[in-house]
Amino acid sequence: MTNIPMPPKSSTFASRPTLLGAxxxxxxxxxxxxAMIDVGVSQGISSASLLRGTxxxxxxxxxxxxxxxxxLSQLSMRAHKSIKNRDAGLQIGRMLTSSHMxxxxxxxxxxxxxxxxxxxxPQLRWGCMPLVHWRSYIHDDSVYVVxxxxxxVxxxxxxxxxxxxxxxxxxxxxxxxxxxxxxxxxxWSRPRNIYDYEEFLGTRLRFDQAITLIRMPQEAWDTDFLMADNDWITTGMAPLKKQPMFALSxxxxxxxxxxxxxTAAQIADSLAMSLATFKRRLAEHNMSFKQLSDDIQKQHALMMLQTCRANTQELAEAFSVSDTTNLRRFIKRLTGMTLTQIRDSMS
Incomplete structure (x- = not known):
């Protein structure tokens, strides 16, 4: 079977992590x-308008x-709808390493x-980018961050x-x-403001792809940071390690x-909650167990195709599907695309 690149092991914590609800x-x-508020205000939108309903x-x-x-999700929705500048999200992201760092x-x-x-x-993001988490895959000389x-949301x-x-x-x-x-x-499709994307993200961009990700060379992943400071990190991380958190999804x-x-029941049991409570907590995240299961299988399949260029037989073995016909149906159900369409989009 294809050696599918797997995400790195989860970080270890000094104490038992707390389940964070929505x-x-x-x-x-x-x-x-x-940063969201400041970009909005710079476009003539009042902070009260952006914060309304949050x-x-x-x-x-x-x-x-x-x-x-x-x-925070409601604020991001207000900002997204209210700020007319098409590069608002890109501006906000860059501000987090400059004026708002x-x-x-x-x-x-x-x-x-x-x-x-x-x-x-996993520990820092609750104070940085809490609505997004990441899975990174390493294959050959490339790192894929999804x-x-x-x-x-x-x-x-x-x-x-x-x-x-x-x-x-x-x-x-x-x-x-x-x-x-x-x-x-x-x-998603190529935006009208492609020049904004290229200014903030570079020119190596593709749209209408089967999966959203960043791919960087291993060298970029490993290169030393100019301002690296282990003492600064140790001091800053100490309080975060004392009160670690994790999201249900x-x-x-x-x-x-x-x-x-x-099964959902087994996961609920591992969290010391009833199945009904587990389902309710997922619903607070606008999710279901089936959706999460499908999403992780979809990502697994797409990363096999993206990184390893897995063939049909290798995919069938990875997902324990008996024949190619059922595999094609399985992939179409997960992704909404045929294997041919996925491969064509990645070529």
Whole structure:
């Protein structure tokens, strides 16, 4: 069977992580919230208009008060709908490594490398980019970084990906002081403001792809950061390690990767909650167990095709499908595309 590249092992924590719900006010990503507000205000939109319906007040953001994922999601939706500038998300992402690089964000450029940065993001991201988490795959001399929808946001997902990708590309450029060739695939169509994308993300862009991801050379992943400071990292990470958190969707996907045939009831039991409570908590994330299971299988299949160029037999073996006809139906159900369409889009 094809040697499918797997994500790195999850980070270990000093104490048992806390399950973070969509309504739990535990997030400290106020620099991201402030960046959204500042871009909106620069376009003549009042902060009150952007914050309407979120349950947040300007003084909450200014004072660094904790917020919930639902509140941040609502703010991102307001920003996405209200700000007319097509490059707003890209601007916000870059601001997180410049004017708004405070709190946990100040740690990312002190990491030793891009690999080190991503190893810390499971703990850092609650104060940086809490609505997005990442899975990274290494194959041959390339690293593939795939954004994951942590709390089930819907229509503003491309907007959040723009923010996240602009942030990651800016970290790489500023951290290494180099402009490595970074390839970025988007699952949506080519935007009208392609020049904005090229300014913030580079020119190696593809649209209408089967999966959204960043691909960078292994050298970019391993290159030392110019401002690396282990003492700074140790001091900054200490309080985060004392109160680690995890999101339900991320935990479910991790378990499905380790044990593809695990059931919802088994995962609920591992979390010491009833099946009904487990389903309700997933619903708060706008998700279901079947959806998460399908998503992780879809990503697994697409990464086999993207990185290993897996053939039909290898895919059938990986997913325990008896014949090619059933495999083609299985792939079409997961992705909405035929194997031929997927391969053509990746060529």
């Amino acid at each position: 309504y739990d006010k535990r997030l400290t990503a106020w620099p991201l919230a402030q 349950g947040l007040f300007l003084e909450d953001v200014a004072n660094g008060s904790s917020m919930s994922a639902r509140q 405070v709190g946990p964000l100040s740690l990312v450029l002190r990491c030793s490398s891009m690999e080190h940065c991503f190893s810390l993001l 954004p994951q929808n942590t709390f089930g 819907t229509e503003q997902w491309p907007f959040l990906v723009e923010i996240a990708f602009a942030w990651i590309v800016s970290i790489l450029r500023q951290g290494t002081g180099k402009r490595f060739p970074v390839n970025i695939d988007f699952a 991320e935990h479910v996907q991790d378990m499905l990767l380790k044990q593809p045939d695990i």
